[in-house]
Amino acid sequence: MARFEMAADEATHASAGGSADVLFELGMRYCAGRGVTVDMIEAHKWFNLSAMRGNEAAKAYRLELAREMSRTDVAKAQRLAREWLAVQ
Numbered sequence: 001m002a003r004f005e006m007a008a009d010e011a012t013h014a015s016a017g018g019s020a021d022v023l024f025e026l027g028m029r030y031c032a033g034r035g036v037t038v039d040m041i042e043a044h045k046w047f048n049l050s051a052m053r054g055n056e057a058a059k060a061y062r063l064e065l066a067r068e069m070s071r072t073d074v075a076k077a078q079r080l081a082r083e084w085l086a087v088q
Helices: 002-014 020-031 040-052 056-068 070-085
Strands: none
Touching: 020 040, 020 056, 040 056, 040 070
8 A cells, every 4th residue: 555655656746847855755765665665776766866856965875776786776777767757
């Protein structure tokens, strides 16, 4: 049920374009498992999007996560970020 609620929350942010701070918070949720299952790919995706919008902390978190992830997982996170941007 929490995953469904998070998906609805993400859809709300996507429809609003999502500010850097909101996208950063989504990254933190997935990184720390706050209300969702920990998912480093999703966390990287949201940090990447936040960093693209100028959030400096997101750049640091994205780099830290990338060091702990496989190349395949980083590539998947980047693909998901591009897909998210395509619907904006």
